[in-house]
Amino acid sequence: MTAVYLSGIGITPFGRHTDTPLADLGVQAAKLALADAGLDYEAIGEVFAASMLAPPQTALRVSHRLGMTGVPVTAVESASASGLVALRHAITAVASGHCTAALAIGYEKTTRLEPGGVVPAPTGAWGAFPPQVQYALEATRWLHESGSAAEVYGAVAAKSHNQARNNPLAARHAAEPVTAAEVMQSRMVATPLTRMMCHVAVDGAAAVVVTADRRPDSVSVLAIEQASRLPDLGWPDDGPVAGPPSQTTETARRAFRAAGVEPKQIGVVSLHDLCVSEEVVTLLALGLVDERRLVELAVSDGLTSTGQLPTNTDGGCIARGHPFAATPLAQVGEIVTQLRGNAGPRQVPEPRVGLAHAAGGGGSCVVALLGV
Amino acid sequence: MSAERQATVWTSTHVPSASPIDGFGADGYAVAWVDTAHERLQVLASGDAPEPGTRGRIVTTPVGDLDLDLFVADAR
Numbered sequence: 409m410t411a412v413y414l415s416g417i418g419i420t421p422f423g424r425h426t427d428t429p430l431a432d433l434g435v436q437a438a439k440l441a442l443a444d445a446g447l448d449y450e451a452i453g454e455v456f457a458a459s460m461l462a463p464p465q466t467a468l469r470v471s472h473r474l475g476m477t478g479v480p481v482t483a484v485e486s487a488s489a490s491g492l493v494a495l496r497h498a499i500t501a502v503a504s505g506h507c508t509a510a511l512a513i514g515y516e517k518t519t520r521l522e523p524g525g526v527v528p529a530p531t532g533a534w535g536a537f538p539p540q541v542q543y544a545l546e547a548t549r550w551l552h553e554s555g556s557a558a559e560v561y562g563a564v565a566a567k568s569h570n571q572a573r574n575n576p577l578a579a580r581h582a583a584e585p586v587t588a589a590e591v592m593q594s595r596m597v598a599t600p601l602t603r604m605m606c607h608v609a610v611d612g613a614a615a616v617v618v619t620a621d622r623r624p625d626s627v628s629v630l631a632i633e634q635a636s637r638l639p640d641l642g643w644p645d646d647g648p649v650a651g652p653p654s655q656t657t658e659t660a661r662r663a664f665r666a667a668g669v670e671p672k673q674i675g676v677v678s679l680h681d682l683c684v685s686e687e688v689v690t691l692l693a694l695g696l697v698d699e700r701r702l703v704e705l706a707v708s709d710g711l712t713s714t715g716q717l718p719t720n721t722d723g724g725c726i727a728r729g730h731p732f733a734a735t736p737l738a739q740v741g742e743i744v745t746q747l748r749g750n751a752g753p754r755q756v757p758e759p760r761v762g763l764a765h766a767a768g769g770g771g772s773c774v775v776a777l778l779g780v
Numbered sequence: 781m782s783a784e785r786q787a788t789v790w791t792s793t794h795v796p797s798a799s800p801i802d803g804f805g806a807d808g809y810a811v812a813w814v815d816t817a818h819e820r821l822q823v824l825a826s827g828d829a830p831e832p833g834t835r836g837r838i839v840t841t842p843v844g845d846l847d848l849d850l851f852v853a854d855a856r
Contacts, residue, residue: 533846534822536800541793541811545822549791549813552832598795598811599829644813647822 409666410503413626414778416445416617417741422579422729425611430462430522434470434515437613437734441511442474445617446624449475452617453507456482456497458490458514458733463524470513479507484733488650488680489634489768490514491614491736496632496774498618508620514734515613534647539769540606540683542648544598547685551600554699558600562588563706565605565684565726571712572723574754577738579610579729605684610729614737616744627744630761630777631667635659637771650682651771653693660694660765663775671695674777675759676746677717678739680767681724690765691719694775718756721746736766740776747780785838787814787821787851792829799824803843812851814838825851 418440420433434457442449452474457467467483484494491514498510521527530536551558569586572578586604594604619626635658643652664671674696681687688706691697697705697717705711711719722728722742725735743762745751764776792812799805810825816838823838830836836853 537811538795541795544793544795545791545811545813548793548829549832552791596796598793600793642820644820644822647811647813 409629409631412499412503412629413619413622414616414629414740414744415619415623415626416441416447417615417744418444419577419614419738419741420612421577422610422612422731422738424519425517426520430515430517431466431469431473433611433613434513435473437515437615438470438474438511438513441615441617445619447509447617450477451509452479452511454480454498454501454510456484456494456510456512458484458494458512459516460485460487460490460732461516461518461521461525461527463522463526470515486772487768487770488682488732488735489766489772489774490733492740492764492766492774492776493634493772495616495737495740495776496634499629499632502618502620510618511615512618512737513613513615514737516731516734517611518609518731519611532646539649540598540601542650543683543685544601546689547600547683550685550688554703556703559588559592560703560706561600561605561684561688562591564687564711565591567709567711568681568720568724568726569604571721571754572727574752575722575728578723578727579608580723580727601683601685605726607682607725607730610731612729612731612734612738614734614741616737616740625748627747628779630669630779631663632774632776633659633662633666634772634774635662649769650767651773653689655771655773656690656693656765656767657695659773659775663777667777669761669777673761674763675718676721676743676756676762677719678722678742678762679720679765680735681720681726682730684726687720687724694763694765713754713756721751721754721756736764736774739764739766743778747778785816787816787836787838789814789830789832789834789851790820791832792825794829801843801846801848804848814851823849823851826853
């Protein structure tokens with residue numbers, strides 16, 4: 409693809425922001441990203457702003473707070489994939505030559521709905537059931553097929569909680585190192601998934617500046633691919649909130665092909681983990697590891713920052729937190745931070761290529777490959 | 781009421797909290813993906829979460845104003 413760079417990132421603390429208006433969170437993240445890029449808002453030629461629950465016109469309110477420059481501002485909604493969908497639009501805007509810099513912003517308040525915000529009404533017979541049900545069903549099946557014990561999930565989730573202890577922006581900060589046993593003993597949500605294996609819904613915002621020119625600390629966009637649902641006879645039409653693993657496989661295949669990158673080159677991964685089983689299933693679907701090796705990595709710290717397949721080094725949705733539309737841009741922020749070598753105590757040793765993955769309710773999937 | 785359909789459990793889970801459906805699963809409930817002759821379906825399951833491979837049938841059961849498709853395992 410035409411050379412395009414991610415040159416600035418901004419992430420607010422994830423957690424409870426009860427008294428902070430949603431637009432303020434978006435503005436805060438955008439200003440952090442602009443400062444990180446060394447650009448003024450006047451340099452931005454187009455804005456794509458993502459949220460799932462925001463009141464209508466929030467995108468314009470956020471952008472007008474940044475400056476009345478008259479640039480196109482587009483609101484994006486694709487559930488938990490929204491942020492990466494917005495980023496793909498921003499990358500396309502720059503790659504097409506429409507502008508030389510674009511801004512992708514994601515913001516969400518999930519702990520208390522913003523006045524005027526939108527709560528999706530349950531649709532269909534399954535709309536009122538918790539989304540964790542789908543991931544618990546996948547979890548049970550994977551245990552059955554692989555012959556693994558549920559403690560594998562405990563180990564992967566413990567890894568995420570422990571990674572978050574080194575992320576000052578994360579929502580969950582365990583005072584002491586978390587063990588797999590502790591994860592297994594927490595309250596059961598849906599067998600075999602316990603509370604500590606499931607995401608924590610929080611408030612927060614994140615933003616990324618895309619540029620046509622390479623700037624200090626820029627990271628290259630190698631590919632970004634997005635897919636809607638594809639036929640999969642193994643996936644019920646009614647019930648699951650998100651698409652099947654085969655959708656992730658296809659999206660990743662397109663991204664690897666577009667980038668000319670092999671899965672074995674990936675040095676750091678940030679994937680959507682509404683529950684820990686999604687991390688396991690997605691690592692397999694991305695083609696980054698086979699089942700036997702995945703179990704070995706899970707129980708031997710192989711998914712930590714210093715492991716062989718560092719995954720969700722910021723704590724993921726389980727511990728960093730999950731402010732829906734903002735989450736994917738925070739994931740991209742983590743990959744950029746890792747590729748820059750700025751991740752401090754959670755730094756992966758010299759990653760060259762990173763992968764960000766998002767999967768949203770309704771069946772949207774995005775895979776981005778970034779490199780130095 | 782639709783005819784009963786034979787089905788085999790592909791996966792299942794038990795949720796130890798109240799179902800969002802009045803009159804069903806107030807103390808917890810099970811959900812399963814089951815294979816019929818034509819498709820894989822997500823259905824509620826009677827009793828505890830059935831193991832993958834469990835054979836049974838899908839029974840349409842009235843609960844309040846709803847007709848629920850419920851997986852019922854065959855007697856062993």
